[in-house]
Amino acid sequence: VQLQASGGGLVQAGGSLRLSCAASGRTFSNYDMGWFRQAPGKEREFVAAISWSGGSTYYADSVKGRFTISRDNAKNTVTLQVNSLKPEDTAVYYCAAKQPGYSGSYYYTGKYAYWGQGTLVTVSS
Numbered sequence: 001v002q003l004q005a006s007g008g009g010l011v012q013a014g015g016s017l018r019l020s021c022a023a024s025g026r027t028f029s030n031y032d033m034g035w036f037r038q039a040p041g042k043e044r045e046f047v048a049a050i051s052w053s054g055g056s057t058y059y060a061d062s063v064k065g066r067f068t069i070s071r072d073n074a075k076n077t078v079t080l081q082v083n084s085l086k087p088e089d090t091a092v093y094y095c096a097a098k099q100p101g102y103s104g105s106y107y108y109t110g111k112y113a114y115w116g117q118g119t120l121v122t123v124s125s
Contacts, residue, residue, distance in 0.1 A: 001026040001114045005095045008119030011085055015123070019080040021095030021116055029053075029073040032098050032105075034112060035080045037091035037121075047093070048080060049106035058106045063089075085123045092118040 007019040021033070034049035048069040049058045057069055063082075071078040078095060096112035098105065105111040 001028065001031060001097050003095050003097060003114055003116030005093065005116040005119040008093060008121045010122045010124065013086055013123055013125050015085050016081070016083045017085070017121060019082060019093055019095075019119060019121070021078045021080075023076045023078070023097065028076040030100075031114075032100050033069075033071060033078040034096045034098065034106060035069060035078075035093060036096060036109060036112075037089075037093045038118075039088075039091040042091075044094070044109055046107045046109075050078065052100050056103070058103070082121070085121070087123045087125045090121060090123045092120050094118045 001023050002025045004022045011017055032052050035047040036044050037047050038044040046060050048067055050069045050071050054071050066084045068081040095116045097114040098112040
């Protein structure tokens, strides 16, 4: 499956963005989807994930209550609504797809076989 992330930009602290990931090439609803981010000089980290059906969602503690992941299987898209942004949220955000698995598998980059190119989010203080 091919993934194309978009929606990043420059925003002031406290602001919001809506990140989107468009999928093509394979049956989108067969895949769990995740968002990860990588700040300069840091490892890529888990942000949020959603099961293939949309029935289960998972969040990193650092974004709970501020970020919301959703998907539209009819439109082959997954969205990450990011609110109350902080300077420490500055990173390149990547969407990724994996085969459905146990709940613990959502958090690890190695479980995801397909990755988009990333979209940059910059939060100014």
